Amino acid sequence: MSSSKASPVSPLAPLHVPELPPIRGVRLATAEAGIRYAGRTDVLYVGLDAGTRAAGVFTRSRCPSAPVDWCREALKDGGARALVVNSGNANAFTGLKGREAVALTAAIAAKAAGCGDQEVYVASTGVIGEPLDARKFEGVLADCAASAVPGAEAWAAAARAIMTTDTFPKLATRTAEIGGVAVTINGFAKGAGMIAPDMATMLAFVFTDAALPQDVLQTLIAEGAADSFNCVTVDGDTSTSDTLLAFATGAAGNAEIAQASDRRLALFRAALNDLLEELAQLVARDGEGARKFVTVRVEGAESDASAHHIAMSIANSPLVKTAVAGEDANWGRVVMAVGKAGEPADRDRLAIWFGDVRVAVSGARDPDYSEDAASAVMREDAVTIRVDLGLGEGSARVWTCDLTKEYVAINGDYRS
Amino acid sequence: MSSSKASPVSPLAPLHVPELPPIRGVRLATAEAGIRYAGRTDVLYVGLDAGTRAAGVFTRSRCPSAPVDWCREALKDGGARALVVNSGNANAFTGLKGREAVALTAAIAAKAAGCGDQEVYVASTGVIGEPLDARKFEGVLADCAASAVPGAEAWAAAARAIMTTDTFPKLATRTAEIGGVAVTINGFAKGAGMIAPDMATMLAFVFTDAALPQDVLQTLIAEGAADSFNCVTVDGDTSTSDTLLAFATGAAGNAEIAQASDRRLALFRAALNDLLEELAQLVARDGEGARKFVTVRVEGAESDASAHHIAMSIANSPLVKTAVAGEDANWGRVVMAVGKAGEPADRDRLAIWFGDVRVAVSGARDPDYSEDAASAVMREDAVTIRVDLGLGEGSARVWTCDLTKEYVAINGDYRS
Numbered sequence: 001m002s003s004s005k006a007s008p009v010s011p012l013a014p015l016h017v018p019e020l021p022p023i024r025g026v027r028l029a030t031a032e033a034g035i036r037y038a039g040r041t042d043v044l045y046v047g048l049d050a051g052t053r054a055a056g057v058f059t060r061s062r063c064p065s066a067p068v069d070w071c072r073e074a075l076k077d078g079g080a081r082a083l084v085v086n087s088g089n090a091n092a093f094t095g096l097k098g099r100e101a102v103a104l105t106a107a108i109a110a111k112a113a114g115c116g117d118q119e120v121y122v123a124s125t126g127v128i129g130e131p132l133d134a135r136k137f138e139g140v141l142a143d144c145a146a147s148a149v150p151g152a153e154a155w156a157a158a159a160r161a162i163m164t165t166d167t168f169p170k171l172a173t174r175t176a177e178i179g180g181v182a183v184t185i186n187g188f189a190k191g192a193g194m195i196a197p198d199m200a201t202m203l204a205f206v207f208t209d210a211a212l213p214q215d216v217l218q219t220l221i222a223e224g225a226a227d228s229f230n231c232v233t234v235d236g237d238t239s240t241s242d243t244l245l246a247f248a249t250g251a252a253g254n255a256e257i258a259q260a261s262d263r264r265l266a267l268f269r270a271a272l273n274d275l276l277e278e279l280a281q282l283v284a285r286d287g288e289g290a291r292k293f294v295t296v297r298v299e300g301a302e303s304d305a306s307a308h309h310i311a312m313s314i315a316n317s318p319l320v321k322t323a324v325a326g327e328d329a330n331w332g333r334v335v336m337a338v339g340k341a342g343e344p345a346d347r348d349r350l351a352i353w354f355g356d357v358r359v360a361v362s363g364a365r366d367p368d369y370s371e372d373a374a375s376a377v378m379r380e381d382a383v384t385i386r387v388d389l390g391l392g393e394g395s396a397r398v399w400t401c402d403l404t405k406e407y408v409a410i411n412g413d414y415r416s
Numbered sequence: 417m418s419s420s421k422a423s424p425v426s427p428l429a430p431l432h433v434p435e436l437p438p439i440r441g442v443r444l445a446t447a448e449a450g451i452r453y454a455g456r457t458d459v460l461y462v463g464l465d466a467g468t469r470a471a472g473v474f475t476r477s478r479c480p481s482a483p484v485d486w487c488r489e490a491l492k493d494g495g496a497r498a499l500v501v502n503s504g505n506a507n508a509f510t511g512l513k514g515r516e517a518v519a520l521t522a523a524i525a526a527k528a529a530g531c532g533d534q535e536v537y538v539a540s541t542g543v544i545g546e547p548l549d550a551r552k553f554e555g556v557l558a559d560c561a562a563s564a565v566p567g568a569e570a571w572a573a574a575a576r577a578i579m580t581t582d583t584f585p586k587l588a589t590r591t592a593e594i595g596g597v598a599v600t601i602n603g604f605a606k607g608a609g610m611i612a613p614d615m616a617t618m619l620a621f622v623f624t625d626a627a628l629p630q631d632v633l634q635t636l637i638a639e640g641a642a643d644s645f646n647c648v649t650v651d652g653d654t655s656t657s658d659t660l661l662a663f664a665t666g667a668a669g670n671a672e673i674a675q676a677s678d679r680r681l682a683l684f685r686a687a688l689n690d691l692l693e694e695l696a697q698l699v700a701r702d703g704e705g706a707r708k709f710v711t712v713r714v715e716g717a718e719s720d721a722s723a724h725h726i727a728m729s730i731a732n733s734p735l736v737k738t739a740v741a742g743e744d745a746n747w748g749r750v751v752m753a754v755g756k757a758g759e760p761a762d763r764d765r766l767a768i769w770f771g772d773v774r775v776a777v778s779g780a781r782d783p784d785y786s787e788d789a790a791s792a793v794m795r796e797d798a799v800t801i802r803v804d805l806g807l808g809e810g811s812a813r814v815w816t817c818d819l820t821k822e823y824v825a826i827n828g829d830y831r832s
Contacts, residue, residue: 128748332544
């Protein structure tokens with residue numbers, strides 16, 4: 001019964017959406033398959049040249065969607081010729097019918113692309129628990145395969161077709177070189193909280209013309225995800241369908257490098273990480289109801305893992321998030337969130353900053369703390385909360401947004 | 417700069433507040449010490465006869481308040497002659513000054529009660545990070561000690577004096593017998609979310625005239641807390657100051673029993689657990705902004721601990737809680753919350769009920785599921801969400817409330 005009425009664009013949206021250059025070996029097309037929405041595209045088809053390798057990172061949910069299961073299986077071969085993404089139905093918690101639907105989707109796409117079923121990757125986002133009628137892809141995907149193109153407009157259309165309650169499309173591009181050969185990386189994502197009325201999921205897709213062995217691509221994308229998408233949270237809720245897929249066509253013709261740790265991949269790795277970071281930030285900037293973009297930095301922890309856990313405890317705390325929404329430099333709630341994380345912490349060594357304003361030090365309020373200065377920080381669109389635990393060298397940085405009445409309105413539906 | 421303007425009483429408040437009988441050896445008094453509030457009581461003094469034993473359970477926060485540290489230390493002796501509770505200031509994250517303030521509070525109370533400092537227990541709730549001026553207790557506590565009385569009005573006043581943003585006082589009473597001797601148990605609590613504008617903490621105090629060795633009282637109260645206060649959540653945020661203290665005066669004159677497991681304590685244990693359960697439920701019913709009281713039951717898990725973890729994942733999920741607020745039987749979000757808990761779960765064996773309506777079975781929507789019937793369940797003031805994992809015998813039950821715009825308004829402050 002949920003509607004998908006358009007929300008106003010997030011005040012945190014970037015001023016300009018980048019134009020993406022072509023990636024040799026990648027062609028895109030979108031269509032209206034009528035999965036759930038009327039009057040908008042809801043299917044994305046991406047054709048990939050022979051020789052493309054794929055890698056992926058998926059939700060840690062113990063109840064993953066059927067497409068997630070499918071992609072994990074397809075990655076065992078690792079070749080890729082097509083990607084199909086639909087919005088409107090997540091094909092999650094759909095039992096045997098869900099497995100049949102994703103298999104039929106892949107078969108239709110494989111026929112259109114002229115490849116094997118296991119060379120097709122599938123991602124779905126939308127309602128959970130509704131059977132997905134994959135027969136709607138018949139014809140649609142063949143048309144897409146015939147009409148797919150590499151240009152900037154196709155990339156922009158792709159980012160729009162996979163949106164659910166996102167208020168703006170999320171695209172990024174980078175260039176790098178490998179052994180003196182120029183390569184390009186494009187990516188797009190959808191997010192928008194975790195779930196809007198019945199909608200779910202963070203999806204991101206990255207494409208490059210670099211030639212990379214599958215295991216190298218997998219290592220690079222997993223490391224990149226750890227520092228980008230795994231550092232973003234809107235409400236702490238984990239989708240059944242989160243998917244990050246990377247495709248390397250090899251069309252750039254660089255010499256392949258066998259080890260992810262090889263220094264000749266340093267520029268590529270940096271560019272990829274930067275792109276993933278940009279996309280992850282865009283997801284937080286489009287969190288449901290978001291009015292503030294929040295960066296949480298934790299330093300001085302016993303380890304990086306401990307710092308990350310504490311940073312997530314702060315970023316997921318409803319009380320911290322509502323305080324940010326209220327533009328209240330409420331560092332007592334930050335202490336609370338540090339304490340509840342269960343990680344090593346010494347109350348009497350804690351220091352806390354909002355922006356550059358230190359509000360607490362040595363386990364008590366900073367005697368020099370100016371409420372005016374802190375309030376000025378809180379009025380900005382982007383707020384950084386920094387905590388120094390004073391115990392060790394561990395650090396972490398995560399992104400989130402504030403918790404507003406609009407989040408409750410979007411997700412509460414209020415049908416009564 | 418927060419205000420404590422009165423909120424309307426929660427629609428989930430009980431129709432009647434119970435009248436508490438006297439407990440031999442317990443006398444109570446309240447006063448206005450002007451800690452933070454104007455025109456209301458903010459201090460509770462409880463005098464306890466010689467021979468009273470104390471036990472306690474405290475927050476798991478790594479950043480506990482100074483009073484929590486004090487009580488943990490006092491329990492090493494275990495004797496109790498006085499309890500002092502103040503609202504308005506939590507004396508948390510106040511550094512050395514905080515330790516001095518709680519020591520001064522205890523010294524003032526000890527002088528008034530004619531006992532040792534270590535026989536005084538202290539609990540504080542309110543603002544974090546503001547120094548507490550304990551000199552305000554001078555005189556006030558001596559007056560309280562002189563005027564403390566055992567009657568029903570004193571109990572009611574006690575429950576009101578410790579409120580912060582609670583919208584109603586929370587009291588409960590039970591009777592039992594130990595070896596044929598009648599005993600009484602009284603208790604009161606404050607909660608109201610975790611933190612309202614700058615306010616924090618769940619506090620609960622239980623008093624009995626039963627004679628019980630300290631270790632037995634400690635075992636009983638810890639076991640009771642595990643199944644009551646540790647099963648209630650409003651927003652998943654953990655206070656620095658959560659405190660449950662139990663006091664046994666021994667005035668009933670029953671024969672002391674040396675083992676908590678002794679069958680002669682069965683009736684007392686049952687009555688105590690029942691009282692703790694009632695108080696814990698009252699806390700959820702007064703959750704900030706709550707309009708629905710939610711019980712989450714998880715069955716068929718691999719262990720009770722696993723079931724509890726999954727139940728808490730459901731109860732703390734913003735998306736589940738906003739769906740309940742919207743009266744939406746959104747079982748897809750329950751699947752999500754099961755999946756994110758990280759506990760053993762088999763998507764294809766899951767079954768989910770709202771009230772008596774089974775909405776999902778065998779990993780997919782229940783084919784016989786009536787949306788009308790589920791919607792009728794969701795319109796009730798009290799909603800039960802039940803999940804059967806189909807894996808084992810582990811079960812758990814927790815209580816929570818919905819997440820409404822009022823929660824955000826109360827905690828967001830919106831000073832701008």
